[in-house]
Amino acid sequence: MKQVHVLVPDGIDDPRRPSGGNVYDRRVCRGLTALGWSVHEHAVAGQWPRPDAAARLAVGAALARVPNGEVVLIDGLLASVLPEVLEPEAGRLRLVVLMHMPRDEAREVAALSAASAIVATSDWTRRWLLDHYALPKDRVYVVRPGVDLADLASGSVSGGRLLCVGAITPAKGPDLLLEALATVDDPAWRCVFIGSLNLDLEFVDELRRRAKDRRLADRVCFAGPLTGAELERAYAEADALVLASQFETYGMVVTEALARGLPVVATQVGGVPEAVGHAPDGSRPGLLVVPGDPHALAQALRQWLGDPVERARLRAAARSRRLTLSDWTQTSRELSAVLSEVAD
CATH class of the missing domain: 3.40.50.2000 (Glycogen Phosphorylase B;)
Incomplete structure (x- = not known):
């Protein structure tokens, strides 16, 4: 069974703080599990993306517990601001950064450069990363969010x-x-x-x-x-x-x-x-x-x-x-393929 360690911000399931990034993280964790991956989730407390010393230490400690050679998927909200934590682990672990929102900062460039792969959530984001940062094209992938098909909204006559x-x-x-x-x-x-x-x-x-x-x-x-x-x-x-x-x-x-x-x-x-x-x-x-x-x-x-x-x-x-929208199962399959390539 393939294994992946996933680092996400604490409060990923907090209904008071819903976000697209949190939904994406939660759905792909479930989807990877359904596809046979052993998913080890590490939720890290902190005021992301402005972590204090304790939050930085917590990410470092979480990575230190991961065995050599394992694949680690890190939410970009954490990874982008922690190059000094990621860089020492880059030779030991296979780091994959899930980039929801680029920050356009020098520290982010350093963090992404330490990764074995970067997963962007749209073609536009991939283009932005390649245009702004000197990243190898073959290390930046696109895995778009899925969506659950729902009943049609009835709609009113006025459209108001x-x-x-x-x-x-x-x-x-x-x-x-x-x-x-x-x-x-x-x-x-x-x-x-x-x-x-x-x-x-x-x-x-x-x-x-x-x-x-x-x-x-x-x-x-x-x-x-x-x-x-x-x-x-x-x-x-x-x-x-x-x-x-x-x-x-x-x-x-x-x-x-x-x-x-x-x-x-x-x-x-x-x-x-x-x-x-x-x-x-x-x-x-x-x-x-x-x-x-x-x-x-x-x-x-x-x-x-x-x-x-x-x-x-x-x-x-x-x-x-x-009727043409992709679902979360497709998103999980595409992410699984990226992680498998990194693992192999």
Whole structure:
């Protein structure tokens, strides 16, 4: 039986801190186990990606317990900031870094250079790593996130039930979305923001004040982080996903929406176009706009809300794209192939 040791941040299953990276880590650990791997998980406490001395020592101690020659899969949130811990182990262990989000730092270059392989979660991320860092091309792989196919969302006639999923932080652009929505006169829209509210308290307070000042408080809802049945219900009741992110390496919420036949209105950043993809007939199951421009986002929302023919076209494209999405079993198979190559 092949073995892999997996280092992940502590709190990977904390419902108060949901993230795409945590979901990816958890699903591939389960998937590798189902494929016959012996998975040894090491959850390391720390304020990642800003670890203190104790967190650094904990990662070093976890690696020291791994026998010589074993494969170690390390979440990039940990690996990217610990080159001094990884480099001494690079000759003894076969280190594989799972890169969810590049940090564009010199320390990250050193950490990745110590790895036997780097796994990017999108083609865009792989290109970014190769463009910015002097990494051998044959050591950087792509293993995209999977998604669970879900029941189709029924959708309303108006299309006005908008959903935004992501931590309420400036990087996710909820302030830009709020500014865009303030200029959309269509009376049908309501928007639910789902995501952690405690990562930037000042920003969240300012967002609530702005919603009140723009007389939007009764049309927007900051629901906090949702998981399980509550999150499923939110997707099922939505008409479209809106994503105003400034930076995304992939955007797992995009495929989560498409898995329910929901069209996507999103900024054209990073790996988002890759996640949105195309239906088999070549049509886009959503509208992509330039990032950082609330006017462009508002125009796309008016197009979605104001044109029933366009809504029908986008819904048909989303339902068609839904049937082409890869599942987590495929993701686990692809990661297994990378780990097997490193092990051999």
